[in-house]
Amino acid sequence: MYKVSEGIRSTHGQDGAIVLDIRQGQMFNLNFVGSRILELLETGATEPAIVDEISQKFEVSRDIARSDVREFIESLKQHHLLEDPGTNGQH
Numbered sequence: 001m002y003k004v005s006e007g008i009r010s011t012h013g014q015d016g017a018i019v020l021d022i023r024q025g026q027m028f029n030l031n032f033v034g035s036r037i038l039e040l041l042e043t044g045a046t047e048p049a050i051v052d053e054i055s056q057k058f059e060v061s062r063d064i065a066r067s068d069v070r071e072f073i074e075s076l077k078q079h080h081l082l083e084d085p086g087t088n089g090q091h
């Protein structure tokens with residue numbers, strides 16, 4: 001399970017989300033799909049549960065949803081917005 005980094009603040013709206021990393025002073029805009037994935041991560045949802053939600057909500061195949069969710073999670077990790085507890089906070 002992943003954990004959203006503590007220095008992250010986000011606001012979600014109908015068009016997506018704005019994410020602020022207060023530690024690095026960076027701001028990110030997310031589309032609606034990215035916003036939903038981040039919301040699910042913030043609630044502690046597992047990757048398979050997120051894939052299910054995205055597949056159903058946006059009416060895409062599980063394979064496409066799985067690929068998109070993994071790519072998005074990797075991007076969040078690269079920008080230090082998401083931590084993988086299995087790595088003990090190392091990036």
